[in-house]
Amino acid sequence: MSVGLMPQDSDQHLVKRVIGVPGDVVACESDVAVTVNGAHIDEASYLKPERITCSDAFSVTVPPDSLFVMGDNRESSHDSRYTAETPVGQFVPMKAVLGTVVLTVWPLDRMSVHGGQAETFQQVP
Numbered sequence: 001m002s003v004g005l006m007p008q009d010s011d012q013h014l015v016k017r018v019i020g021v022p023g024d025v026v027a028c029e030s031d032v033a034v035t036v037n038g039a040h041i042d043e044a045s046y047l048k049p050e051r052i053t054c055s056d057a058f059s060v061t062v063p064p065d066s067l068f069v070m071g072d073n074r075e076s077s078h079d080s081r082y083t084a085e086t087p088v089g090q091f092v093p094m095k096a097v098l099g100t101v102v103l104t105v106w107p108l109d110r111m112s113v114h115g116g117q118a119e120t121f122q123q124v125p
Contacts, residue, residue: 015101016079016092017046020060020068026080027059034070046072054081066091 020026024036033040034053043053051074058081062068069092071077080090104112 014071016069016071016077018067019070019080020062022062022064022066024062024068025059026062026068027057028054029057030055047074051075056081063091065094067094067097068092 019034019041020036025038026034026036028034031052031054034043035041047053051072054074060068060080068080070079070081080092102113104110
């Protein structure tokens with residue numbers, strides 16, 4: 001038996017955090033804080049203390065109509081830092097974004113309501 005809380009094709013969706021929008025310069029030195037437009041972002045509210053911020057150094061400018069995204073489980077996340085051929089460079093087209101996460105319902109011990117991460121980007125110009 002299942003409860004209709006998720007779309008039928010939900011196994012084909014990925015949930016990532018938007019780190020950069022068009023025109024932003026997103027960068028990281030290995031195991032150092034991620035920066036957006038030269039300002040360090042505070043990811044402490046969603047990255048576990050033992051998680052690394054990035055394993056490879058990079059610096060990219062987000063192109064028009066695209067987003068730079070990163071997963072919370074950085075060691076196992078295929079996100080904007082990687083493509084099949086080279087580190088860094090896989091931007092997500094804005095038209096591919098389906099929505100915003102507002103609620104985690106499973107597993108029950110992680111049930112939570114999600115709001116914006118405005119404090120994360122307070123220092124970003």
